[in-house]
Amino acid sequence: MSINLPAPVMTTPFQPKLGFDNYALRSLGWKARQILIHAAKLKLDAVLFSDFDVYESLADDHLRDLKLRADDLGLTVYAGMLSICPSSVIFDGVQAATEVIKDNLSRDIGPVGHDFITLGERMRDRGFKKGLVDEVRVFERELSSLEMLASFDRSKADALFSKTASGLSSADRATLEEYFLKTQCAEYTEGLARLKTARTELVALLDAQREIMVMQELPSPKKAFVLFRGQY
Helix, strand or coil, X not given: CCCCCXXXXXXXXXXXXXXXXXXXXXXXXXXXXXXXXHHHHCCCCEEEECCCHHHCXXXXXXXXXXXXXXXXXXXXXXXXXXXXXXXXXXXXXXXXXXXXXCCCCCCCCCCCCCCCCCCCCCCCCCCCCCCCCCCCCCCCCCCCHHHHHHHHCHHHHHHHHCCCHHHCCHHHHHHHHHHHHHHCCHHXXXXXXXXXXXXXXXXXHXXXXXXXXXXXXXXXXXXXXXXXXXXX
């Protein structure tokens, strides 16, 4: 027996909305109104505001005016982040699968950030304004994947030690080996220290050389398209 469904009254093709996140324009220091105008000039459909500072004010009247302005420009506004942290690779104590798209770094890029920890604030805005941080942990070395899992759910990490040798998968063995090397093997730690020293000396040697910037052809030609102005 089959079920006969009624024919749809009208079908329309799916049309995805084109837009951008204000985070992509953060270096310009623009606020919501400027971003909306820019999106309209590019003939986009939507804008995602992913932080509070971009609004300038969270008053109801101000937000309502922004919504009306977006409607006038034919834009849909989305608010909020699409993930807990856009740059995080650890979720629930387990490292997520990542893919390296480009890795063409050939020189030292110098220190990034500062040698101190700042909570709830960043240079562009107030960040986590009037928020509360329940717990902060700072470690003196890189944690193994097993230790990261234990920091989230110790019972899951302990369960790995209760397995017999025959019951360990190849992934389990790799996890335990990493834990042993990073926590129990003095030779491994000493080797890392020697490697760091050697890399520091190499960077110092390269930085001392006089350089001139040159162009280099890509291994394979990059795709290029001719677009009309405003159609991106």
